[in-house]
Amino acid sequence: MPQAGSDVPVAPGRLLMIGCGNMGGAMLSRWLETGLPADRVTVVSPSGRAVPGGVRVLRAVPPPDDGPFDTILLALKPQKLAELAATPLEAHAPGLLLSTLAGVEEPALAAACPRAAAVVRAMPNLPVALGRGVVALHSRTASVDTRAVAEALMRPLGLVEWIADEAMFDAVTALAGSGPAFLYRFVDALAGAGAALGLPREQAGRLALATVEGAALLAARSEDGPAMLADKVASPGGSTREGLNVLDRGDTLLRLLTETLQAAERRNREMAAAAREPQGLHGNIPPAATL
Secondary structure, three states: OOOOOOOOOOOOOOEEEEOOOHHHHHHHHHHHHOOOOHHHEEEEOOOOOOOOOOOEEEOOOOOHHHOOOOEEEEOOOHHHHHHHHHOHHHHOOOOEEEEOOOOOOHHHHHHHOOOOOOEEEEEEOHHHHHOOEEEEEEOOOOOHHHHHHHHHHHHHHEEEEEOOOHHHHHHHHHHHHOHHHHHHHHHHHHHHHHHHOOOOHHHHHHHHHHHHHHHHHHHHHOOOOHHHHHHHHOOOOOHHHHHHHHHHHHHHHHHHHHHHHHHHHHHHHHHHHHHHOOOOHHHOOOOOOOO
């Protein structure tokens, strides 16, 4: 598995971030840690949520004469996109419009900021805060040079992968974007299973988390794939093999995770369909909808 990036990000000129919640905040913190000057960043946060020191914070999207902004990043929740129609966003002309909005396709993004030279969809996951995340990118409009800027900007966040077919972006979102939440559920279930065997719950939690962390690091550095590593841990006739037999019986684990990803992918497709409707996302997605 490729190691996460640690390069100082290519300066995106003046960066306007619209939204800075959990994901946007994680990205911004990592960029600042790796050398992005805080005075080049403006954050639009209607709630006035705290951001790192030195970053300019506004309550509303500023007019174009406040810029110009070279890069605009949409990092708000998908159902908030329709609300941007009542702001000066459409008058801005950034060289690059980036979006982390799950399920919102490139045409809908281009309509929100029609003067943007190029649109790039980005799907990060939460470990970007540590520079150990995954960022999937897709664009039909970006030039080679613009793609290079987008990729270099994202590289300090972790593994960067370009997705050629936008139709596959929902699958990537289900796997990598939502994947950490599914893994956290697994860790919690592993700890719960240990507690069911009699271990104190807090101790089982520590053991489960350390086990997953160490196993993931080993898998990332090993030349062997995860399936082979599992077989190396499991001696024939041993206790690990007995446990694996439960997970492998009838492809139980594979079927469960396939169903899980299919559900997440299906929801992403529903959000994409809602974005194509005249009333947009605002009228079609429940307020809690996000990744």
